[in-house]
Amino acid sequence: MRRILLYFASCLLLIISVVWLIPSTRYLIKTIKYQEPGIYDRDLFQSAVVESKERTFDLPTGTGFGQVISDSLVQAMASYETTAFLVVKDSTIITERYSLDGDRDSLSNSFSAAKSIVGVLVGAAIADGKIKSVDEPISAYITEFKSHDVGSVTIKELLTMSSGIRWDEGYSSLFGPITKAYYGTNLEGQMFSLGLKAKSGVKFEYQSCNTQLLAMVVERATGMSLPTYTSIKLWKPIGANRSAHWSLDDEGGVAKAYCCFYATARDFARIGLMVLNGGKSITGQTIVDSTYFSQMVAPANRLVDTDGKGVDFYGYQWWLVNYHNKEIIYARGIQGQYIFVIPSDNMVVVRLGHQRSKVKVGQHPTDIFVYLDAAFALLKN
Secondary structure, eight states, X not given: OXXXXXXXXXXXXXXXXXXXXXXXXXXXXXXXXXXXXXXXXXXXXXXXXXXXXXXXXXXXXXXXXXXXXXXXXXHHHHHTTEEEEEEEETTEEEEEEEOTTOOTTOOEEOTTHHHHHHHHHHHHHHXXXXXXXXXXXXXXXXXXXXXXXXXXXXXXXXXXXXXXXXXXXXXXXTTSHHHHHHHOSOHHHHHHTOOBSSOTTSBOOOOHHHHHHHHHHHHXXXXXXXXXXXXXXXXXXXXXXXXXXXXXXXXXXXXXXXXXXXXXXXXXXXXXXXXXXXXXXXXXXXXXXXXXXXXXXXXXXXXXXXXXXXXXXXXXXXXXXXXXXXXEEEEEXXXXXXXXXXXXXTEEEEEEESOOOSOEETXXXXXXXXXXXXXXXXXXX
């Protein structure tokens, strides 16, 4: 038995040594060490601060603050390990619940809800005159792509997840590109290695690389890092209470734009309020202009999905769903990070947690209906 243990220990040491000697595979050590990503991974990586204003105001709480949610809905939310549930109606918090390891001050990973933030920042750069049009090829800003097939992809095609880029979004592979993007240390190098597999602007295919490329466009166009531009154009204007953090690929590196934006539930709600207000902050400051905003929250119905059906569920990095005859705009992350915007009820719902449903109705995880039902039930009280 001792010989067998020594043999396996020697093999493991050899594998680690080989991986360490090949720089492009060193991320595997961190992957094996930490395995599944989590909502409190911030300290595992370098990060940049997205600064808030020194003086901000709290969202007010209404007379019905802390309304009771039915036991069945509470149990349903608990089954997905919900850490935060916040409902804002008419710019007033009507319920706010925290559980497990979440509280009002917790900075939670957004995961892919960060993509929706990047969608907003593209609009901000257009409003600033830094980006001319969503119809421009990305090579107009990322000059390294001028002699590359990916350079012909337009900003709009990245926004609508129709780039035709060769990329595997699978999350279970140790060697997959999304694993390397999360645990690796050279995101830009990874982006420059991409190529096309299909004609762009035809088929919707959800890919994190599209958002990372959008971030590169924003940074090249504005001359600022993504966290800095976010602070100036979004975080301070919406009156965020707490500075956020955006994970970087390495010390002094680039932001993981496709994920990994850490903020509180209340500050995520402020993003929703900006969308509810048509691209303006609560104080009326324009974040994105009305033309871009309309395009951002409209379905990219010129596209087809992988089943050949028209796309009625996605705009510019924001998801769209009709539920109970209500048109809902939402951001989402892989472990059930949600910002729901419900214009018909002048309402924003934020849910954070550790799990989401593995079952989908069309393109939508079924747990979203638990949180929406809970919010709609509050309107009846």
